Amino acid sequence: xxxxxxxxxxxxxxxxxxxxxxxxxxxxxxxxxxxxxxxxxxxxxxxxxxxxxxxxxxxxxxxxxxxxxxxxxxxxxxxxxxxxxxxxxxxxxxxxxxxxxxxxxxxxxxxxxxxxxxxxxxxxxxxxxxxxxxxxxxxxxxxxxxxxxxxxxxxxxxxxxxxxxxxxxxxxxxxxxxxxxxxxxxxxxxxxxxxxxxxxxxxxxxxxxxxxxxxxxxxxxxxxxxxxxxxxxxxxxxxxxxxxxxxxxxxxxxxxxxxxxxxxxxxxxxxxxxxxxxxxxxxxxxxxxxxxxxxxxxxxxxxxxxxxxxxxxxxxxxxxxxxxxxxxxxxxxxxxxxxxxxxxxxxxxxxxxxxxxxxxxxxxxxxxxxxx
Ligand SMILES: *Cc1c(COP(=O)(O)O)cnc(C)c1O
Numbered sequence: 001x002x003x004x005x006x007x008x009x010x011x012x013x014x015x016x017x018x019x020x021x022x023x024x025x026x027x028x029x030x031x032x033x034x035x036x037x038x039x040x041x042x043x044x045x046x047x048x049x050x051x052x053x054x055x056x057x058x059x060x061x062x063x064x065x066x067x068x069x070x071x072x073x074x075x076x077x078x079x080x081x082x083x084x085x086x087x088x089x090x091x092x093x094x095x096x097x098x099x100x101x102x103x104x105x106x107x108x109x110x111x112x113x114x115x116x117x118x119x120x121x122x123x124x125x126x127x128x129x130x131x132x133x134x135x136x137x138x139x140x141x142x143x144x145x146x147x148x149x150x151x152x153x154x155x156x157x158x159x160x161x162x163x164x165x166x167x168x169x170x171x172x173x174x175x176x177x178x179x180x181x182x183x184x185x186x187x188x189x190x191x192x193x194x195x196x197x198x199x200x201x202x203x204x205x206x207x208x209x210x211x212x213x214x215x216x217x218x219x220x221x222x223x224x225x226x227x228x229x230x231x232x233x234x235x236x237x238x239x240x241x242x243x244x245x246x247x248x249x250x251x252x253x254x255x256x257x258x259x260x261x262x263x264x265x266x267x268x269x270x271x272x273x274x275x276x277x278x279x280x281x282x283x284x285x286x287x288x289x290x291x292x293x294x295x296x297x298x299x300x301x302x303x304x305x306x307x308x309x310x311x312x313x314x315x316x317x318x319x320x321x322x323x324x325x326x327x328x329x330x331x332x333x334x335x336x337x338x339x340x341x342x343x344x345x346x347x348x349x350x351x352x353x354x355x356x357x358x359x360x361x362x363x364x365x366x367x368x369x370x371x372x
Pocket of ligand 1 (some may be wrong): 062195
C-alpha cells in the first residue's frame with residue numbers, strides 16, 4: 001500500500017526483544033509490583049548512561065517535574081521562572097505546588113530559554129525559588145549562560161529534558177547540569193516505557209526523599225504513620241523492565257533520528273522557504289523531532305497537504321504565556337516563542353520510517369510549496 005500512515009513518532013521496541021526479557025524476568029520472579037530489580041536496575045543504568053549520581057523512577061515526566069519542585073522546596077506563593085515555549089506539562093506542576101509561574105521567552109539560536117530574558121526575570125523576581133529550562137525537540141538550551149545566572153541569583157535550576165535524553169551540551173548530557181533533571185518515557189518520546197519518567201540528581205539525600213514521597217510517604221514504623229504528604233508516583237517493576245530494554249537501543253534511536261534530520265536537511269536544501277532547527281557547534285542534539293520554520297507559507301497549509309497524503313505532522317508548541325489557562329501570569333520577553341509557534345512545523349520523525357517513507361514526505365512538501 002503506497003499510502004500507509006507515516007507517524008510523527010511512535011513506540012519502537014528493540015528487534016532483539018530486550019524489553020520482553022526484562023518483563024518476563026519480572027513475571028518469573030513475581031516482581032510485578034511494587035518495586036524490584038527492574039526499578040533499581042533502570043535507575044542505575046539511566047544514571048550511568050547520563051553520567052550522574054542518582055535517579056528516581058516515576059510514573060511520568062510530569063510527576064518527575066512535580067517531585068523536582070517539591071525537592072527544591074517550592075511551595076505556596078513561591079515564584080518559579082519557566083520557559084514559555086514548551087508543552088504544558090512543564091508548567092502544570094508549578095500550579096500543583098500552589099506556586100506562581102513567570103514565563104520567559106526563547107531565542108532563535110537555541111529555541112530555548114533566552115539567558116538575557118532570564119536575567120531580566122530574576123532582576124524583577126530576585127526571590128524566585130526555581131528556574132525550569134527545557135531542551136525542546138532535543139536541542140540544548142544555552143546552559144553555560146543559564147547556569148551562571150542561576151548561580152548568581154542563588155536559584156535552583158531544574159532541567160526539563162523530557163525531549164532530550166541523549167543530547168549533549170559541551171560533551172555533558174542534558175538533564176545533568178541543573179540541581180535536578182527530568183526525563184520522560186511517554187509513548188512518543190525517543191525511548192518509551194509506555195509511560196514513565198525519571199528524576200536525576202547528584203544529591204542522594206534528595207533522591208531518597210523523592211522515592212519516599214512518591215511511595216505515599218510512609219514513616220519507618222510498623223503502623224501507617226505519615227509526617228509528610230505523600231504521592232503515588234513510583235514506576236512499576238514491569239514498566240521499568242521495558243525501560244531497561246529500551247535503554248539498550250537508545251544510541252540506535254539517536255543515530256536514526258539524526259539520519260532523519262540530515263535527510264530532510266539535504267533533500268530540502270534548495271527550498272528557500274524552509275529553515276531547519278538551529279544547530280550549535282558545542283551541542284549534539286538527539287533530534288527527537290525534526291522541526292522546520294516556514295517563510296511566507298502557513299504551517300496549517302503544509303500540515304493539511306501532508307495530512308492528505310496520510311502523513312502526520314504537528315505545530316510547534318504554543319507558548320504558555322499565550323495559553324488561556326496561563327495568560328494571567330507575567331511574561332518576560334518579546335515574540336520569539338510566538339513567531340516559532342506561528343511559523344513552525346514538526347515533521348515525521350518516526351524511527352521506523354524507511355527511506356521510501358522519507359522520500360514521500362519530502363516529495364509532498366516540495367509539491368505543496370511549489371503549488372503556493
Ligand atoms: C513529554 C513532555 C513532558 C511530560 O512528560 P510525561 O511523561 O508525558 O508526563 C514534559 N515536558 C516536555 C517538554 C515534554 O515534551
